[in-house]
Amino acid sequence: EAQVTQNPRYLITVTGKKLTVTCSQNMNHEYMSWYRQDPGLGLRQIYYSMNVEVTDKGDVPEGYKVSRKEKRNFPLILESPSPNQTSLYFCASSLSTGLEKLFFGSGTQLSVL
Amino acid sequence: AQRVTQPEKLLSVFKGAPVELKCNYSYSGSPELFWYVQYSRQRLQLLLRHISRESIKGFTADLNKGETSFHLKKPFAQEEDSAMYYCALKGSNYQLIWGAGTKLIIKP
Numbered sequence: 766e767a768q769v770t771q772n773p774r775y776l777i778t779v780t781g782k783k784l785t786v787t788c789s790q791n792m793n794h795e796y797m798s799w800y801r802q803d804p805g806l807g808l809r810q811i812y813y814s815m816n817v818e819v820t821d822k823g824d825v826p827e828g829y830k831v832s833r834k835e836k837r838n839f840p841l842i843l844e845s846p847s848p849n850q851t852s853l854y855f856c857a858s859s860l861s862t863g864l865e866k867l868f869f870g871s872g873t874q875l876s877v878l
Numbered sequence: 879a880q881r882v883t884q885p886e887k888l889l890s891v892f893k894g895a896p897v898e899l900k901c902n903y904s905y906s907g908s909p910e911l912f913w914y915v916q917y918s919r920q921r922l923q924l925l926l927r928h929i930s931r932e933s934i935k936g937f938t939a940d941l942n943k944g945e946t947s948f949h950l951k952k953p954f955a956q957e958e959d960s961a962m963y964y965c966a967l968k969g970s971n972y973q974l975i976w977g978a979g980t981k982l983i984i985k986p
Contacts, residue, residue: 796972805887807964807976815972823973855922862972867914869922 771870788856901965
């Protein structure tokens, strides 16, 4: 089945403990992106990638890192999580940078204590 | 500035009544707009794009450049339309700019 797979679905951690949220797509999409969703704010883009080894900052990149070593994978790394990074995170992909249609993962609810 | 505004956080209508979810945008170029929907326990998914000028699940949306709006409409609401709806604008720099979302509740 064509889809975007995010793991884990739920994650509780403590301040400062490095974590990685994985994202993988099996549709050979060029474009991948990470968003965070907070109440009343909609989706805000953290980072995006137009292709392998090409990544760029979105609107709220502080405290996050990404990598795109392979076309299918786009992990989100929090080197030193803080409570203000408690949020619902979504990975998404699109066939091209035209963003005609985004395919979303099921989301990761992260709580940083 | 590039911005999308959905003025209603919550919209509640009765089954069979017309529905209009509002979306206003701010963009200096030629806008490309989308509606995404998230049903309960499902992933966020594309509902429609203004470029396609299509009707999906009975919903339509017309781009009004004069009023900078892209309201989503359906003449007769159904209970299965209950969901979270997001309006999005394709901005510069390969980004989608999102509204805060409107939760639509269809009452039986």
